[in-house]
Amino acid sequence: MATHSIADIEAQIKAHAEQIEQLKAAAAKQRADEIGAVVQDARAKIAEYGISAKELGLGGKETTRRAAAVATGPRYRGPDGEIWVGGTRGRKPRWLTEGLAAGKTLADFAA
Template identity: 45%
Template sequence: MATYSELMAQAQSLMAQAEQARKDELAGVITDIKAKMKQYGITVADLGGTSTKRAAKPAAAPKYRGPNGELWAGGPGRKPQWVRDVLAAGKSLDAFRI
């Protein structure tokens, strides 16, 4: 009977072989799909996708300027250190609104 270590080594070897086989077959599959799409006039939109990459979400416009010129949009998440310092000093962020 094989040991756990031997079986794990075999499993890792098989996974590496499977990944290599997938990579080897991938180019042919893509070529076949493209040929069939062209043959039948199928577009990416027909398949429920988009033909262009999705644009990155634009950054929010800054709403606050810190004492040293730092900018902050005031969104969710962790506040910048300068904002935490201002709040800890008991000041209002309204004084730093752009």
């Protein structure tokens, strides 16, 4: 078995880390594209069948209030493309708390 120097191993780790980040970015873009297609299809079906927001369970004061809060907070993107809106009630997502614990800042996750 061939031995590798620490510098060689660190270079390989860096190359793999860069490749991982590229793959994560590609996955996030593909997910966003797929979601866009699903949303477009859903909107077309809603229009075609004349479905109301209430029929979809999207009406009411609480839903409207939450939607307004979500729309106005800062947005953060996770490593797999998930979105979290700051200022909402509840815990921060695990990917965010782990990233912050690892030394990243909220700016690193800005969407």
